Amino acid sequence: MRFHQPWLGFVCLMAVGCQTLPPPEVIQPKPQVRPVRLTEPLDGAVGRVISVNARLRFVVLDYSLNVMPAVGDRLDVWRGERRLGELKVTGPVRNTTLVADIVSGDPEVGDLTRPQPAPEPPLEPVSGGDR
16 A cells, blocks of 8 residues: 555645646737728729720720719720820620720720810800990
């Protein structure tokens, strides 16, 4: 019986010692979160060139998040802050896409389109005899 007594004391001390230690603190690295843009915020009249047929001089435009222009409207083509050319909406119009003829410039896939600013009305002549 003497053989079991030292082991029994050792086991009791180990059990009591392990119970008094605080649990180890686990430090987890912060996950690197990068903001993901699902859509590019645009103003309500901007489209994007999604296909170009340079030989036949037309483009396909996507207006999935914006108001589509009417057939016959003229659009400016922009790449960044630079105006590259002009388009004329000819149709067909399907769901959120439409076709426009290339009037000037060389648009590429990814370019933006914006409606041309409305021309200012002509000034009315002022008659000098109505005083």
